[in-house]
Amino acid sequence: MTNPCIICVAITGSVPTKANNPAVPITVTEQIESTHEAFEAGAAIAHCHVRNDDQTPTSDPEKFARLVEGLKKHCPGMIIQLSTGGRSGAGKERGGMLPLRPDMASLSVGSNNFPTRVYENPPDLVDWLAAEMRTHEVTPEIEAFDLSHILQAIRLHEQGVLYGKLYVQFVMGVKNAMPADREVFDFYVRIMQTRAPQAGWCAAGIGPNQIAVNEWAIAAGGHTRT
Amino acid sequence: MTNPCIICVAITGSVPTKANNPAVPITVTEQIESTHEAFEAGAAIAHCHVRNDDQTPTSDPEKFARLVEGLKKHCPGMIIQLSTGGRSGAGKERGGMLPLRPDMASLSVGSNNFPTRVYENPPDLVDWLAAEMRTHEVTPEIEAFDLSHILQAIRLHEQGVLYGKLYVQFVMGVKNAMPADREVFDFYVRIMQTRAPQAGWCAAGIGPNQIAVNEWAIAAGGHTRT
Ligand SMILES: [Zn+2]
Ligand SMILES: [Zn+2]
Ligand SMILES: [Zn+2]
Ligand SMILES: [Zn+2]
Numbered sequence: 001m002t003n004p005c006i007i008c009v010a011i012t013g014s015v016p017t018k019a020n021n022p023a024v025p026i027t028v029t030e031q032i033e034s035t036h037e038a039f040e041a042g043a044a045i046a047h048c049h050v051r052n053d054d055q056t057p058t059s060d061p062e063k064f065a066r067l068v069e070g071l072k073k074h075c076p077g078m079i080i081q082l083s084t085g086g087r088s089g090a091g092k093e094r095g096g097m098l099p100l101r102p103d104m105a106s107l108s109v110g111s112n113n114f115p116t117r118v119y120e121n122p123p124d125l126v127d128w129l130a131a132e133m134r135t136h137e138v139t140p141e142i143e144a145f146d147l148s149h150i151l152q153a154i155r156l157h158e159q160g161v162l163y164g165k166l167y168v169q170f171v172m173g174v175k176n177a178m179p180a181d182r183e184v185f186d187f188y189v190r191i192m193q194t195r196a197p198q199a200g201w202c203a204a205g206i207g208p209n210q211i212a213v214n215e216w217a218i219a220a221g222g223h224t225r226t
Numbered sequence: 227m228t229n230p231c232i233i234c235v236a237i238t239g240s241v242p243t244k245a246n247n248p249a250v251p252i253t254v255t256e257q258i259e260s261t262h263e264a265f266e267a268g269a270a271i272a273h274c275h276v277r278n279d280d281q282t283p284t285s286d287p288e289k290f291a292r293l294v295e296g297l298k299k300h301c302p303g304m305i306i307q308l309s310t311g312g313r314s315g316a317g318k319e320r321g322g323m324l325p326l327r328p329d330m331a332s333l334s335v336g337s338n339n340f341p342t343r344v345y346e347n348p349p350d351l352v353d354w355l356a357a358e359m360r361t362h363e364v365t366p367e368i369e370a371f372d373l374s375h376i377l378q379a380i381r382l383h384e385q386g387v388l389y390g391k392l393y394v395q396f397v398m399g400v401k402n403a404m405p406a407d408r409e410v411f412d413f414y415v416r417i418m419q420t421r422a423p424q425a426g427w428c429a430a431g432i433g434p435n436q437i438a439v440n441e442w443a444i445a446a447g448g449h450t451r452t
Contacts, residue, residue, distance in 0.1 A: 152402065
């Protein structure tokens with residue numbers, strides 16, 4: 001394969017705080033410098049969440065705007081991907097930063113359980129987020145927490161609902177959602193290769209599964225996420 | 227295979243009304259007679275929902291009690307399975323009929339999208355329903371709307387959370403959840419055969435997919451649901 005592997009760096013996420021790891025960048029200034037280091041080390045996509053001063057997650061478009069401005073300055077050419085994930089806001093708040101026209105934004109197309117609650121992505125919100133991304137020419141990265149999410153992403157892309165090239169991320173190892181399972185991973189890859197051969201895909205393992213899933217993805221010719 | 231195929235009849239469901247099909251049994255009396263006919267025709271399990279007088283779904287334990295009493299009289303030996311599905315009630319209401327000690331009850335162990343909303347089965351409710359079933363010695367039928375639900379069912383059964391023998395139903399063809407997909411069906415069967423060889427499994431196709439999925443299940447040595 002001469003297809004280069006794209007490394008996406010998730011610098012902050014929505015959950016960990018400095019109590020978990022002092023290296024987690026929380027302020028916009030910390031986030032810009034952390035991304036800059038990853039960019040110098042070879043990361044091509046920055047997957048971004050923003051935080052309040054008390055480290056809790058937010059979807060505040062003004063904070064995202066300052067982050068995007070700094071990333072464009074410090075990391076010229078890096079692909080900027082903003083999270084529309086449900087831990088950082090509710091309903092349409094989750095897409096309030098899309099008018100910033102980032103290169104990419106994450107998009108969940110189905111619902112599933114998380115460790116202690118339901119990760120809710122109701123069909124009408126999915127449709128609205130996808131339409132907003134189309135309006136602002138933002139390419140979604142589909143966060144697939146289960147097999148049906150991959151099939152739904154392929155269907156939505158075929159229907160023209162999703163802007164740009166289809167790009168799917170397999171998320172594995174979240175408690176009560178899909179575990180980091182090698183046989184399932186291989187099936188996911190087969191589905192992508194046979195049903196959406198033009199699409200890109202990457203994989204992320206949560207917590208202790210990170211390195212294993214990164215290795216599976218790179219060996220199988222996919223892309224990867226820290 | 228000398229393993230007989232078990233046919234489960236879903237006489238009423240939670241959605242269709244007499245406007246959709248005049249044959250849908252709504253009153254308890256209609257339900258008992260409809261089940262009796264299916265029992266005579268060879269059905270071994272009755273999957274039961276109950277309805278209010280206006281045909282809307284309910285989880286009313288008193289109504290379930292009258293249905294169970296009638297089924298025991300008219301269909302001696304038939305396995306009675308009561309629905310704890312989320313269309314008929316919210317939260318713990320969904321398990322209010324478990325003290326009736328039916329042979330089986332349906333149990334969802336994950337969340338997913340339905341045509342217009344999220345089908346919410348939060349982890350604490352799943353744990354509570356499973357514990358109630360264990361207390362009242364009710365064998366769950368796991369309603370698997372996605373692949374991770376099957377893996378979760380196998381895990382919960384290994385952990386002793388689920389009462390009785392593991393029995394999984396693959397539900398296919400609900401809009402925004404898992405479609406009726408032959409390759410996915412075959413993968414589901416392989417997962418069950420290799421990871422839970424002692425378990426039983428069946429499959430249901432929703433609406434126009436019903437007959438196709440029934441045929442796949444029977445041909446693959448599984449059980450089936452109308
Ligand atoms: Zn994220
Ligand atoms: Zn810098
Ligand atoms: Zn049902
Ligand atoms: Zn009768």
